[in-house]
Amino acid sequence: xxxxxxxxxxxxxxxxxxxxASVARRTFYRYFTSKEDVLxxxxxxxTGELLDAIDAIDETSVSADDPMAGVRAGVxxxxxxxxxxxxxxxxxxxQSMRSDSPLAGHRRRFRARLxxxxxxxxxxxxxxxxxxxxxxxxxxxxxxxxxxxLEGAASPSDILRAKHALHGLLASGLVGR
Numbered sequence: 631x632x633x634x635x636x637x638x639x640x641x642x643x644x645x646x647x648x649x650x651a652s653v654a655r656r657t658f659y660r661y662f663t664s665k666e667d668v669l670x671x672x673x674x675x676x677t678g679e680l681l682d683a684i685d686a687i688d689e690t691s692v693s694a695d696d697p698m699a700g701v702r703a704g705v706x707x708x709x710x711x712x713x714x715x716x717x718x719x720x721x722x723x724x725q726s727m728r729s730d731s732p733l734a735g736h737r738r739r740f741r742a743r744l745x746x747x748x749x750x751x752x753x754x755x756x757x758x759x760x761x762x763x764x765x766x767x768x769x770x771x772x773x774x775x776x777x778x779x780l781e782g783a784a785s786p787s788d789i790l791r792a793k794h795a796l797h798g799l800l801a802s803g804l805v806g807r
Contacts, residue, residue, distance in 0.1 A: 635717035
């Protein structure tokens with residue numbers, strides 16, 4: 631993770647990974663065939679941790695008075711995760727967005743899991759089923775804001791503004807139709 635975050639994907643060589651991990655070449659090739667395999671494993675680890683954290687949001691935070699509490703907490707987790715891991719996630723996102731990348735399939739599965747979270751949130755808010763593209767649009771907005779924050783050094787006020795914008799967009803998209 632450190633090597634990819636520091637050097638980027640293109641500049642990273644298998645030798646760099648071996649040096650950073652203090653692993654012999656033979657051991658490396660027992661588990662991976664290339665640096666692409668390592669990056670795919672890192673992607674799975676990072677997105678798995680994020681999804682686990684989102685899934686662990688206490689459902690008791692959702693009340694009749696505030697059915698969007700869980701969605702807001704998920705947005706906060708998602709953006710905070712991206713900001714706290716910016717260098718690594720910049721590499722992962724750049725690679726996963728390319729359709730010819732080995733990470734493209736991982737990204738599709740990750741988005742599918744996040745879409746399920748949005749559908750669950752709409753159901754919790756007792757919203758009539760939405761067109762599937764509404765969920766895709768809301769998720770794409772979340773991803774787009776995270777990408778924008780990853781482009782540079784996002785200030786705390788930028789992050790707060792992004793959270794407020796997404797909270798409003800998700801609330802109006804899921805509830806205020």
